[in-house]
Amino acid sequence: MGKLLCDPSAAAVAEALPPSPAPAPPPPLLAWSAPSPVPSPEPSTSPTGWDAVWALEDQQRRRLHRIWERGVAWKPSSPGAGEALAAAAAPAPAPAVVFRLDHGGEVDADGNCLFTAARTAAAAKADARELRHRAVRRFAEVYAAAGEDDKAAVDAAVRHLYAPDLKAGWGVHVVQEIKVLVPKAQRDALDAAIQELVDLGIQSMYMLSIHKHGLMQSCGLWHHGDAGHCLTRCLRCILEIKREIAAETIYKERCITVDNGDSWTKYMSISGSAEDEHDIITLQYTEEGLLTIDENRDGRAAAFGDDIAIECLATEFKREVYVVQAHGADAMVDEDNCVFFLPHRPRGEICEPPIFLFMKGTAWCGAGADHYEPLIATVLQHVTPEKAAVVL
Numbered sequence: 001m002g003k004l005l006c007d008p009s010a011a012a013v014a015e016a017l018p019p020s021p022a023p024a025p026p027p028p029l030l031a032w033s034a035p036s037p038v039p040s041p042e043p044s045t046s047p048t049g050w051d052a053v054w055a056l057e058d059q060q061r062r063r064l065h066r067i068w069e070r071g072v073a074w075k076p077s078s079p080g081a082g083e084a085l086a087a088a089a090a091p092a093p094a095p096a097v098v099f100r101l102d103h104g105g106e107v108d109a110d111g112n113c114l115f116t117a118a119r120t121a122a123a124a125k126a127d128a129r130e131l132r133h134r135a136v137r138r139f140a141e142v143y144a145a146a147g148e149d150d151k152a153a154v155d156a157a158v159r160h161l162y163a164p165d166l167k168a169g170w171g172v173h174v175v176q177e178i179k180v181l182v183p184k185a186q187r188d189a190l191d192a193a194i195q196e197l198v199d200l201g202i203q204s205m206y207m208l209s210i211h212k213h214g215l216m217q218s219c220g221l222w223h224h225g226d227a228g229h230c231l232t233r234c235l236r237c238i239l240e241i242k243r244e245i246a247a248e249t250i251y252k253e254r255c256i257t258v259d260n261g262d263s264w265t266k267y268m269s270i271s272g273s274a275e276d277e278h279d280i281i282t283l284q285y286t287e288e289g290l291l292t293i294d295e296n297r298d299g300r301a302a303a304f305g306d307d308i309a310i311e312c313l314a315t316e317f318k319r320e321v322y323v324v325q326a327h328g329a330d331a332m333v334d335e336d337n338c339v340f341f342l343p344h345r346p347r348g349e350i351c352e353p354p355i356f357l358f359m360k361g362t363a364w365c366g367a368g369a370d371h372y373e374p375l376i377a378t379v380l381q382h383v384t385p386e387k388a389a390v391v392l
Contacts, residue, residue: 053103055360057328059335064326066389067339071098071380073388074354096385101324101356104374111272113372114305114357118313118321120374121355129271135312136269142315142347143261154308155260161306162258162267170287178285180255181266181278184299190250197246247293251281268309272302305372307344313355314346320354322392324375341392353377354392 050056050064075096104120107113115128115135124131143154162179169176182190256278258267270276280301282294294301314321323342327333356375385391 049102054106056326059338060326060328060360063335063339068100068102070387070389071100071383072341072356072377073098073385073391075385075392077350097353098380098383098385098388099353099356099377100380102376102378103358104376107371107373109371110300111302111304114309115313117357117372117374118355121357121376122317122319124317129273131313131316132271132309133269134316135309136265138312138316139261139268139308140265143265151261154264157308158261158264159259162264166285174286175291176285178283179258179267180251180281180283181258181263181270182251182255182281183278184276186254187279190254193250193254194243194246197249198243244290244293247295248283248290251283251293255281264308268303268306270301270303272300274299310344310357311347314344315348316346317355318346318349318351320345320350322354322356323359323372324356325359339390341390343392 050061050068053061056064073096076094104117107116107120112128112132115131118124119126119128119131126134143151146154162177164176164178166176166178256263256266258264266278267280270278270280276299279296279299280303281296282301284291284294310321310323321344323344325340325342327338327340354377356377358373358375359371360373
């Protein structure tokens with residue numbers, strides 16, 4: 001699963017981490033050699049790969065087929081102004097390359113899909129869990145070395161994603177979430193604290209029971225039957241509500257809120273395995289207040305990949321990462337503009353061609369989709385960049 005920012009604060013993520021200091025002298029940009037061309041398919045070959053991909057609308061398939069046929073042109077970035085002197089003595093940049101993008105297959109929706117998809121797309125040897133931890137370590141190193149202003153920008157971006165201001169944002173979202181982390185070793189102690197709060201409220205509720213009619217009205221469910229049976233069912237409903245309120249109080253007071261760079265490293269380390277140090281608890285809110293709490297009792301919830309994690313993967317691989325979003329009719333865009341290429345650049349040199357990840361756009365208001373799948377890029381030998389369907 002994954003998260004992409006689709007509002008003006010998205011710029012905070014792009015600028016969240018300071019650039020890595022350039023070595024002296026800086027290494028040549030793009031030290032990789034041009035990829036070996038692969039044979040071009042015969043004109044009669046039908047691009048059936050995208051026809052087999054699940055949950056795509058017709059306009060998405062048609063656009064993806066055109067991109068498959070004509071390819072995506074990628075031109076290595078030129079050195080910046082500060083590197084002009086070094087660039088003068090460096091070899092000329094590699095020419096533009098045109099890639100064909102094929103769908104790389106389905107990925108389990110277990111919360112680790114960003115790292116599983118990146119592993120396949122990059123042909124990496126490390127497994128998804130190791131890639132997750134490498135991305136987190138990369139982030140932690142840069143964050144620890146950052147200045148106060150840069151850390152503040154990171155913290156603001158993390159708060160926007162995982163600890164939003166519940167007084168705002170309701171014009172875009174129907175439900176907003178707050179993520180908190182609980183150490184696995186403290187689950188029993190937290191459960192006991194929640195139950196203690198619930199028990200403190202039971203006495204007052206039983207005092208209200210002498211006003212049977214008022215209590216049954218307060219339940220809001222209007223249970224039918226004899227008065228004693230109705231009262232019992234109303235008390236059970238109120239106890240359930242009381243437990244959720246008590247849980248919200250305890251989790252907010254005693255758990256780790258994901259609202260800065262340090263807590264992000266703990267959050268993004270969670271892969272939903274027994275080896276994780278923390279469990280993720282999700283508090284969901286509507287504009288009226290608390291909706292529900294996902295307490296993740298089995299500890300299987302993993303931290304979904306986000307823009308920060310993608311940039312860390314790009315830096316780890318020394319490759320650009322393009323997230324290819326294909327939106328359907330609900331995005332209210334025409335067919336020619338329903339596929340977006342969202343770039344994530346590494347901090348430092350680029351040494352190899354890009355990695356491409358695919359997201360199906362299923363709901364525009366939810367920032368597109370929330371599941372990553374790999375795209376396999378191969379070189380189109382006989383297509384010039386000018387004829388490509390997309391130029392990056």
